[in-house]
Amino acid sequence: xxxxxxxxxxxxxxxxxxxxxxxxxxxxxxxxxxxxxxxxxxxxxxxxxxxxxxxxxxxxxxxxxxxxxxxxxxxxxxxxxxxxxxxxxxxxxxxxxxxxxxxxxxxxxxxxxxxxxxxxxxxxxxxxxxxxxxxxxxxxxxxxxxxxxxxxxxxxxxxxxxxxxxxxxxxxxxxxxxxxxxxxxxxxxxxxxxxxxxxxxxxxxxxxxxxxxxxxxxxxxxxxxxxxxxxxxxxxxxxxxxxxxxxxxxxxxxxxxxxxxxxxxxxxxxxxxxxxxxxxxxxxxxxxxxxxxxxxxxxxxxxxxxxxxxxxxxxxxxxxxxxxxxxxxxxxxxxxxxxxxxxxxxxxxxxxxxxxxxxxxxxxxxxxxxxxxxxxxxxxxxxxxxxxxxxxxxxxxxxxxxxxxxxxxxxxxxxxxxxxxxxxxxxxxxxxxxxxxxxxxxxxxxxxxxxxxxxxxxxxxxxxxxxxxxxxxxxxxxxxxxxxxxxxxxxxxxxxxxxxxxxxxxxxxxxxxxxxxxxxxxxxxxxxxxxxxxxxxxxxxxxxxxxxxxxxxxxxxxxxxxxxxxxxxxxxxxxxxxxxxxxxxxxxxxxxxxxxxxxxxxxxxxxxxxxxxxxxxxxxxxxxxxxxxxxxxxxxxxxxxxxxxxxxxxxxxxxxxxxxxxxxxxxxxxxxxxxxxxxxxxxxxxxxxxxxxxxxxxxxxxxxxxxxxxxxxxxxxxxxxxxxxxxxxxxxxxxxxxxxxxxxxxxxxxxxxxxxxxxxxxxxxxxxxxxxxxxxxxxxxxxxxxxxxxxxxxxxxxxxxxxxxxxxxxxxxxxxxxxxxxxxx
Numbered sequence: 001x002x003x004x005x006x007x008x009x010x011x012x013x014x015x016x017x018x019x020x021x022x023x024x025x026x027x028x029x030x031x032x033x034x035x036x037x038x039x040x041x042x043x044x045x046x047x048x049x050x051x052x053x054x055x056x057x058x059x060x061x062x063x064x065x066x067x068x069x070x071x072x073x074x075x076x077x078x079x080x081x082x083x084x085x086x087x088x089x090x091x092x093x094x095x096x097x098x099x100x101x102x103x104x105x106x107x108x109x110x111x112x113x114x115x116x117x118x119x120x121x122x123x124x125x126x127x128x129x130x131x132x133x134x135x136x137x138x139x140x141x142x143x144x145x146x147x148x149x150x151x152x153x154x155x156x157x158x159x160x161x162x163x164x165x166x167x168x169x170x171x172x173x174x175x176x177x178x179x180x181x182x183x184x185x186x187x188x189x190x191x192x193x194x195x196x197x198x199x200x201x202x203x204x205x206x207x208x209x210x211x212x213x214x215x216x217x218x219x220x221x222x223x224x225x226x227x228x229x230x231x232x233x234x235x236x237x238x239x240x241x242x243x244x245x246x247x248x249x250x251x252x253x254x255x256x257x258x259x260x261x262x263x264x265x266x267x268x269x270x271x272x273x274x275x276x277x278x279x280x281x282x283x284x285x286x287x288x289x290x291x292x293x294x295x296x297x298x299x300x301x302x303x304x305x306x307x308x309x310x311x312x313x314x315x316x317x318x319x320x321x322x323x324x325x326x327x328x329x330x331x332x333x334x335x336x337x338x339x340x341x342x343x344x345x346x347x348x349x350x351x352x353x354x355x356x357x358x359x360x361x362x363x364x365x366x367x368x369x370x371x372x373x374x375x376x377x378x379x380x381x382x383x384x385x386x387x388x389x390x391x392x393x394x395x396x397x398x399x400x401x402x403x404x405x406x407x408x409x410x411x412x413x414x415x416x417x418x419x420x421x422x423x424x425x426x427x428x429x430x431x432x433x434x435x436x437x438x439x440x441x442x443x444x445x446x447x448x449x450x451x452x453x454x455x456x457x458x459x460x461x462x463x464x465x466x467x468x469x470x471x472x473x474x475x476x477x478x479x480x481x482x483x484x485x486x487x488x489x490x491x492x493x494x495x496x497x498x499x500x501x502x503x504x505x506x507x508x509x510x511x512x513x514x515x516x517x518x519x520x521x522x523x524x525x526x527x528x529x530x531x532x533x534x535x536x537x538x539x540x541x542x543x544x545x546x547x548x549x550x551x552x553x554x555x556x557x558x559x560x561x562x563x564x565x566x567x568x569x570x571x572x573x574x575x576x577x578x579x580x581x582x583x584x585x586x587x588x589x590x591x592x593x594x595x596x597x598x599x600x601x602x603x604x605x606x607x608x609x610x611x612x613x614x615x616x617x618x619x620x621x622x623x624x625x626x627x628x629x630x631x632x633x634x635x636x637x638x639x640x641x642x643x644x645x646x647x648x649x650x651x652x653x654x655x656x657x658x659x660x661x662x663x664x665x666x667x668x669x670x671x672x673x674x675x676x677x678x679x680x681x682x683x684x685x686x687x688x689x690x691x692x693x694x695x696x697x698x699x700x701x702x703x704x705x706x707x708x709x710x711x712x713x714x715x716x717x718x719x720x721x722x723x724x725x726x727x728x729x730x731x732x733x734x735x736x737x738x739x740x741x742x743x744x745x746x747x748x749x750x751x752x753x754x755x756x757x758x759x760x761x762x763x764x765x766x767x768x769x770x771x772x773x774x775x776x777x778x779x780x781x782x783x784x785x786x787x788x789x790x791x792x793x794x795x796x797x798x799x800x801x802x803x804x805x806x807x808x809x810x811x812x813x814x815x816x817x818x819x820x821x822x823x824x825x
Contacts, residue, residue, distance in 0.1 A: 034071040044274045049256040051278035056312035057256040073216035080223040086197045103208040113193040202244040217251040224257030352381045357409040362399035369431040543573035577606040593624040611641035622654045630654045645674040649681040679705040713743040729756040747776040751783040
């Protein structure tokens with residue numbers, strides 16, 4: 001049966017949907033792209049809308065999204081409320097789910113990413129026993145160096161090492177640190193989810209996009225002038241390379257920002273990308289938009305055209321109340337209220353619109369704090385404000401005034417009554433401060449769903465919405481040092497820029513610009529340097545800044561300087577438990593386990609119920625070989641937090657080394673009950689199976705551990721040893737090859753590979769590996785024994801006798817343990 005044709009009225013309604021008028025050429029171009037075959041050279045995979053503020057980029061991008069949905073596309077719209085690539089992916093997943101297309105695996109990994117990033121600030125770190133080698137850094141080291149590893153946090157925190165290490169030195173340090181982190185931070189995926197989340201998340205996103213049952217996938221990225229610095233490289237790599245896997249060809253990406261695309265990056269892709277520069281609406285388009293809103297009186301139209309200069313957002317705003325009288329035409333003293341609300345007769349609405357321009361972001365709570373109106377009027381006023389053309393909704397239901405409307409409103413209010421302006425700002429600051437205290441109390445009690453190690457439950461996101469009245473208030477109330485705590489540094493810096501502009505406080509704006517410039521051009525190290533030199537910080541705030549600086553220095557391998565920073569943090573705030581905890585880590589790195597345990601004693605004294613601190617002290621006892629003390633602390637940590645898998649695993653490893661396989665097995669299995677993907681616990685349980693002579697289960701656990709963490713050198717070497725013990729030398733060599741590619745300084749891997757190569761008859765290669773192991777560790781008895789046997793097989797009796805003599809000097813009983821060595825002539 002033939003489908004009924006749409007009526008003229010229906011077609012007109014579709015074409016004027018949501019009052020959208022104009023941009024006919026751009027809309028036609030985008031719509032036609034869906035009708036162009038994917039292999040047709042005219043088909044475009046990316047569109048970029050560019051133009052000044054207020055020119056209508058967001059309106060057009062939203063229209064594009066609606067057009068894509070009409071073509072059956074599943075869509076996502078993202079703006080600068082997403083502050084990173086993982087946050088963008090989370091928003092894509094949320095919006096796809098709302099359209100019935102859940103990205104389940106991506107959701108799981110995103111939840112893990114948030115949790116691991118959160119936990120990373122206090123995660124245990126490995127002790128770096130081996131001094132750095134002179135050999136060049138591995139590829140893995142370079143990757144970690146680029147990721148900006150921070151030892152105590154393993155996250156890109158605001159920290160500073162400005163110019164202390166060059167990239168090559170950092171890569172050397174990263175090689176050693178990476179091996180330590182892999183050994184300690186549960187499994188490889190956890191580590192990568194913190195250090196390089198895009199590398200883990202992007203392949204999963206692409207696989208799930210490919211499985212999406214929709215004819216088209218359309219992504220719309222707004223405010224690209226802000227998000228582009230971190231999204232554009234990722235987008236280019238994802239669209240033009242297969243590093244993360246194939247991107248469905250039915251994907252269309254549209255971005256919008258104030259600047260053109262980076263010619264160096266996208267200039268050679270003109271056949272696949274279309275740029276759409278936008279100018280202000282023509283007079284014809286502006287008149288059409290006004291007519292669509294019922295504004296046709298010529299004097300009013302002329303006044304609107306004069307005030308707006310054709311900027312669509314202003315034309316739409318002034319047309320919203322459908323004015324019929326130009327009133328103050330030509331009045332040179334017209335304020336922002338006259339410009340944007342001149343035809344709004346309801347005084348409560350006018351007052352609410354002006355009051356709510358003060359915060360940078362807006363939701364129901366902030367509206368109630370800013371509007372200061374009777375309770376019965378709040379919901380109607382908030383609903384009215386949400387519908388105003390100059391107010392846009394962003395992720396999570398938050399509202400945002402358009403810059404070209406908000407700025408003159410704020411300027412007018414500040415000039416009208418500076419005292420009232422300051423009072424309103426203080427009232428907002430008080431609300432944000434109260435929310436922060438509530439969040440802190442909830443985090444401490446665990447009622448916010450996070451642990452004590454938890455965090456702010458989002459208070460920072462709210463705080464950065466409010467523009468303070470003066471620079472002093474900003475530093476005092478907003479707590480600039482909070483910018484030192486995590487990757488929100490860029491947001492804090494932009495908040496200062498905005499606060500300075502809103503308050504016409506040039507020093508504050510300049511301060512924010514300098515921080516932003518330092519962050520963008522030189523990294524977080526330079527930004528923290530500015531904070532420490534120039535911010536007005538009290539002693540506790542300085543202590544936290546020093547703590548973060550120490551974290552960064554430790555991550556860069558500058559241990560002496562890091563220790564100095566931690567010492568200074570302890571001096572500034574002796575009650576800061578985290579300072580002792582972090583200092584214990586650097587002392588452990590330096591081999592001072594007594595000092596590390598002393599610091600953890602102090603941390604536990606300050607926070608006796610902190611299971612994590614107690615468990616860390618137990619782990620340091622384990623590393624130092626003090627099994628009784630380790631078991632005592634780890635048992636107490638388990639009593640404090642029975643769900644702390646790390647404590648169960650560490651205690652299990654302690655029992656295993658003490659020759660208590662039953663107790664070890666029980667603890668490690670409990671750790672794996674809590675986290676079945678706990679690769680470190682699997683590898684430790686494999687050692688229990690080895691002690692019991694169960695090579696089948698040993699290899700099974702090592703296989704699972706490596707499936708979770710394929711780039712884990714220690715587990716590769718463990719499985720290589722297990723395969724060699726099972727007589728599977730070729731497979732052993734394959735694992736040991738990978739272990740040494742990941743960590744060229746892995747001494748025992750050379751020795752193990754040398755033994756397997758010798759058994760395979762590859763004597764020259766075997767001798768080279770065993771020589772290398774002995775060079776790296778001259779007192780390596782097992783390697784000397786294996787080399788002695790190999791020398792004998794190769795017909796070199798003098799060298800064999802020399803190795804045996806060396807073994808006899810180092811460990812006479814070794815000759816009794818290795819029968820094939822004891823019988824050598």
